[in-house]
Amino acid sequence: MGSDSEGIKLPVINFPDDLKENTAVWYSVKKQVHGALKEYGCFEALFDKIPINLRESVFDGLKQLFDLPLQNKLRNRSNKPYHGYVGQHPMVPLYESMGIDGAHIQEKMECFTDLLWSQGNPTFSKSIQSYSEQLSELDQIVRRMVVESLGLEKYMDEHMDSTNYLVRVQKYDSPKSNETKLGLTSHTDKNIVTILYQNEVKGLEVYTKDGHCITVEPTLNSFTVMIGDSFYAWTNGRLHSPRHRVMMTGDKARYSIGLFSVPKAGYVIKAPEEMVDEEHPLLFKPFDHVEFLDFYYTEAGQRSPAALKAYCGA
Numbered sequence: 207m208g209s210d211s212e213g214i215k216l217p218v219i220n221f222p223d224d225l226k227e228n229t230a231v232w233y234s235v236k237k238q239v240h241g242a243l244k245e246y247g248c249f250e251a252l253f254d255k256i257p258i259n260l261r262e263s264v265f266d267g268l269k270q271l272f273d274l275p276l277q278n279k280l281r282n283r284s285n286k287p288y289h290g291y292v293g294q295h296p297m298v299p300l301y302e303s304m305g306i307d308g309a310h311i312q313e314k315m316e317c318f319t320d321l322l323w324s325q326g327n328p329t330f331s332k333s334i335q336s337y338s339e340q341l342s343e344l345d346q347i348v349r350r351m352v353v354e355s356l357g358l359e360k361y362m363d364e365h366m367d368s369t370n371y372l373v374r375v376q377k378y379d380s381p382k383s384n385e386t387k388l389g390l391t392s393h394t395d396k397n398i399v400t401i402l403y404q405n406e407v408k409g410l411e412v413y414t415k416d417g418h419c420i421t422v423e424p425t426l427n428s429f430t431v432m433i434g435d436s437f438y439a440w441t442n443g444r445l446h447s448p449r450h451r452v453m454m455t456g457d458k459a460r461y462s463i464g465l466f467s468v469p470k471a472g473y474v475i476k477a478p479e480e481m482v483d484e485e486h487p488l489l490f491k492p493f494d495h496v497e498f499l500d501f502y503y504t505e506a507g508q509r510s511p512a513a514l515k516a517y518c519g520a
């Protein structure tokens with residue numbers, strides 16, 4: 207891994223404003239989505255339903271949030287692993303992040319802002335709530351398209367109802383030197399679909415199946431859509447879940463926001479029988495995502511290069 211492949215770029219897919227199911231445009235976008243997710247597990251989505259002033263207000267809010275004293279940020283806790291404040295880690299000293307479960311729901315957002323700011327922060331809670339709600343539409347379009355492409359329509363409702371939304375927000379401090387420094391260690395996401403949006407400072411690198419590195423170069427209008435291990439498992443390997451990391455250079459901090467569709471606790475992820483045949487033997491035994499996360503954050507899970515396989519490989 208690590209060879210830098212100049213020239214390889216992520217596919218860019220346009221999601222028109224008036225995209226409707228069962229239209230010629232839907233079929234054409236669906237084909238591109240399926241192709242990109244099979245090969246790269248990732249693409250750039252042009253999705254301009256989220257007004258530019260809302261996106262700007264999200265980043266204004268993120269700056270205020272990470273500027274809070276550490277003691278306030280530490281109030282962001284969760285009983286689920288990796289859902290609360292993460293930072294001050296010697297391996298990745300530039301990295302800080304916080305999680306907001308159910309950020310598309312107003313009351314949950316208000317709980318978060320009331321906890322972090324003693325006076326609350328209605329502007330922040332409104333902008334993250336509305337950003338998450340609007341972007342969840344893209345998550346749902348992508349997942350519908352995957353389910354249809356694989357001929358799994360009879361599982362559509364079950365699949366669409368099997369997840370919650372988690373928002374994670376990240377700040378990567380600038381390395382303040384000419385050297386490139388690690389922002390976030392290489393990993394695969396563990397959830398279903400991740401949609402990332404960042405400020406103008408790039409740094410995300412995605413690896414191809416054969417280990418080439420693609421530097422993601424999003425624009426103001428593009429979102430990075432990525433497959434996580436749970437979708438890889440549910441589709442029995444039909445989609446790729448790519449390794450990725452963040453590298454930082456220069457003197458500006460990078461802020462990013464991720465919308466994660468995450469399997470609900472208690473929902474057992476089991477590849478539909480249609481996905482299993484001689485050519486595609488079952489990759490993973492049925493598993494519960496939260497229990498898998500518990501394993502992933504043990505020492506053995508962290509050491510394992512393929513944690514899901516170690517946990518429940520068939």
Ligand SMILES: O=C(O)CCC(=O)C(=O)O
Pocket residue numbers: 374376390395402404410450452462463464
């Ligand atoms: O900040 C980014 O762009 C990537 C964050 C990421 O990979 C993650 O939170 O899983």
Ligand SMILES: [Fe+2]
Pocket residue numbers: 393394395450
């Ligand atoms: Fe990630």
